[in-house]
Amino acid sequence: MDDGVTEVLSSVLEDVNHAVSRNVGGAHLLHELLNAPWLRALLQIYECLLEFERSPPTPLLPYASELSHEIMTAVQMIHCPSSEAVELHSLLSSPHIQAVLSSHDSVAKSDYGPVLPPLPEEMPEDEEAMRIVCLVKNNQPLGATIRRDEETGAIYIARVIHGGLADRSGLLNPGDLLVEVNGNPVGGLEPEQIIQILINSHGTILFKVIPDAAQSSGSHKSVYVRAMVDYCPLQDASIPCPDAGMAFCRGDLLEVVDQSDGRWWQARKLPCSASCAGLIPSASVLKSKQREQWWCQPLQVHTCIRPLTLGDNAVPEDDGTHADEKYTVTDEAESDITDGLYLAGFRRSFRLWRRTSYRRRRQSCTSCSPDTSALSSPYEEVALYQRPPQESHRLVILIGATRVGVNELRKRLIKLNPSTFQGPVPHTTRPIRAGEQTGREYHFVTKELFEYMVCNHRFVEYGEYKGQLYGTSTDAIDEVLKRGQMCIINAEPHSIQPLRTRKLKPYVIFIKAPAAERLRETRRDARIATSCSSNRAFTEEDFVELEEASRLTELKYKQFFDFVLVNDCLQDACTQLFYVIQEAQDEAQWIPVSWSLEDE
Numbered sequence: 149m150d151d152g153v154t155e156v157l158s159s160v161l162e163d164v165n166h167a168v169s170r171n172v173g174g175a176h177l178l179h180e181l182l183n184a185p186w187l188r189a190l191l192q193i194y195e196c197l198l199e200f201e202r203s204p205p206t207p208l209l210p211y212a213s214e215l216s217h218e219i220m221t222a223v224q225m226i227h228c229p230s231s232e233a234v235e236l237h238s239l240l241s242s243p244h245i246q247a248v249l250s251s252h253d254s255v256a257k258s259d260y261g262p263v264l265p266p267l268p269e270e271m272p273e274d275e276e277a278m279r280i281v282c283l284v285k286n287n288q289p290l291g292a293t294i295r296r297d298e299e300t301g302a303i304y305i306a307r308v309i310h311g312g313l314a315d316r317s318g319l320l321n322p323g324d325l326l327v328e329v330n331g332n333p334v335g336g337l338e339p340e341q342i343i344q345i346l347i348n349s350h351g352t353i354l355f356k357v358i359p360d361a362a363q364s365s366g367s368h369k370s371v372y373v374r375a376m377v378d379y380c381p382l383q384d385a386s387i388p389c390p391d392a393g394m395a396f397c398r399g400d401l402l403e404v405v406d407q408s409d410g411r412w413w414q415a416r417k418l419p420c421s422a423s424c425a426g427l428i429p430s431a432s433v434l435k436s437k438q439r440e441q442w443w444c445q446p447l448q449v450h451t452c453i454r455p456l457t458l459g460d461n462a463v464p465e466d467d468g469t470h471a472d473e474k475y476t477v478t479d480e481a482e483s484d485i486t487d488g489l490y491l492a493g494f495r496r497s498f499r500l501w502r503r504t505s506y507r508r509r510r511q512s513c514t515s516c517s518p519d520t521s522a523l524s525s526p527y528e529e530v531a532l533y534q535r536p537p538q539e540s541h542r543l544v545i546l547i548g549a550t551r552v553g554v555n556e557l558r559k560r561l562i563k564l565n566p567s568t569f570q571g572p573v574p575h576t577t578r579p580i581r582a583g584e585q586t587g588r589e590y591h592f593v594t595k596e597l598f599e600y601m602v603c604n605h606r607f608v609e610y611g612e613y614k615g616q617l618y619g620t621s622t623d624a625i626d627e628v629l630k631r632g633q634m635c636i637i638n639a640e641p642h643s644i645q646p647l648r649t650r651k652l653k654p655y656v657i658f659i660k661a662p663a664a665e666r667l668r669e670t671r672r673d674a675r676i677a678t679s680c681s682s683n684r685a686f687t688e689e690d691f692v693e694l695e696e697a698s699r700l701t702e703l704k705y706k707q708f709f710d711f712v713l714v715n716d717c718l719q720d721a722c723t724q725l726f727y728v729i730q731e732a733q734d735e736a737q738w739i740p741v742s743w744s745l746e747d748e
């Protein structure tokens with residue numbers, strides 16, 4: 149109808165405009181207008197409206213729903229019903245038709261609101277504050293919890309869950325005194341008895357409440373946090389209402405919609421799927437739980453938090469020859485020069501240093517788990533951040549189990565566009581060789597300078613391999629960023645924490661191993677670097693080790709990951725990495741609030 153009228157009106161305008169633009173005489177224009185089909189259509193609409201005003205349509209009967217039941221009973225009584233009768237019965241009994249008929253009857257009877265009991269003639273003073281709330285029960289939870297005042301036995305609304313049925317009514321608030329439920333006085337009852345009344349009631353539920361005068365306006369400002377721990381309400385005996393609880397995992401983004409209760413907050417998981425919020429423990433409750441858990445644990449030596457000291461990774465002397473010296477040719481070949489382009493940080497010795505140091509640490513700390521730390525904060529407040537174009541790029545950190553393909557992906561990305569993507573040039577104490585330049589393959593420094601830099605916390609990572617020191621410095625990262633390039637580093641998971649600074653605003657991508665079958669299929673022809681002279685194929689043991697390491701790294705550090713990229717097909721993974729990094733730099737992302745504050 150709307151579309152039709154719009155069409156008629158636009159054709160009116162079109163015709164009039166047309167006539168005016170042609171500059172025809174008045175009588176001719178009038179003749180044309182009176183003959184126009186749109187004018188007849190408008191007159192017909194006008195007549196319909198007049199007719200509607202004279203005798204508005206009335207429902208033929210206001211009891212269509214009852215009638216349908218009568219018909220269904222009649223059909224049921226037929227001994228051998230025809231197929232039409234059976235179809236009619238099935239149509240009428242469908243919930244949708246029943247709902248339409250019931251709505252029709254409500255409209256026909258103009259029955260739009262609940263019938264409230266008449267107010268008593270003489271109302272006592274306090275009755276003025278009484279509020280009657282009628283909620284229509286559907287399959288959603290009511291979205292409110294109650295508490296009993298142990299001294300007076302009075303029942304109060306404890307909390308109203310955001311987005312739930314009670315909240316959307318806008319008529320029930322925390323602190324309201326509950327007087328009656330469906331005509332049953334509730335004062336002195338146990339909360340369980342009241343819940344039973346609610347369970348037993350069908351259709352509408354009528355609450356009589358005395359609103360809390362001190363009730364705040366209820367407008368709460370949302371706070372966004374990243375969960376740094378896992379939580380399951382069904383395993384938490386202290387939650388006031390497990391059904392209203394919301395489970396979450398480390399790394400989940402949560403919108404905390406209500407923090408008015410110091411112990412139990414209300415939150416939604418982002419991206420928002422549920423309109424109704426759930427109960428989560430407040431930061432202080434979670435912290436005390438963490439502390440309890442921590443104290444209950446048997447004493448463990450957490451070697452993983454021991455700072456790496458020089459010599460930690462010293463490999464026992466083998467034949468006394470340095471790998472770099474022994475495999476010079478392979479080192480050069482594998483490393484860094486393609487089409488006259490130098491890629492720093494891909495040399496065999498540097499990568500083997502990382503692998504040996506990683507293995508050693510992993511073996512020494514399999515029992516440690518970051519979420520058991522009593523010191524870590526259970527929620528990290530986050531805010532959406534859009535990098536201003538004049539600000540340097542965010543540092544991109546690739547994390548992954550050894551041999552998952554982190555180096556391969558990083559190398560391919562840099563080769564793809566070396567003017568945009570770069571890696572930091574590592575530092576080493578090994579002597580410079582013919583053809584090398586300091587600042588290109590490595591920053592060649594003395595052992596004293598290296599140690600000085602270690603003492604001044606200038607390294608993101610460092611260690612020793614076959615008697616020489618290697619490391620990635622923050623200065624080298626800065627150099628890349630200052631040139632306006634995107635700095636892509638490959639770091640060990642334990643190095644994420646010190647890199648999480650306002651200045652670097654790291655974006656962490658976890659490179660994950662694909663499913664077992666695909667891992668073996670895709671790496672069939674791949675070669676892996678070893679400390680022996682030649683590269684070799686993956687063995688079944690390598691695959692098992694890689695899968696386990698990938699699983700453990702994800703389990704332990706997932707709260708720090710901004711993106712998880714499965715390295716299945718190399719080409720696809722590389723393309724995806726390219727787009728993810730672009731997005732990380734150019735689109736709004738959640739970062740810790742502390743990174744977006746003016747002063748660190």
Ligand SMILES: Nc1ncnc2c1ncn2[C@@H]1O[C@H](COP(=O)(O)OP(=O)(O)OP(=O)(O)O)[C@@H](O)[C@H]1O
Nearest residue numbers: 550551552553554555556670674675715716717718
């Ligand atoms: N998606 C893939 N498909 C096939 N081969 C791959 C894929 N990803 C990596 N590889 C190959 O697997 C081998 C190991 O990869 P890479 O050297 O990048 O591992 P890494 O994670 O950097 O390990 P490390 O730090 O120990 O060197 C390389 O030969 C690489 O070409």
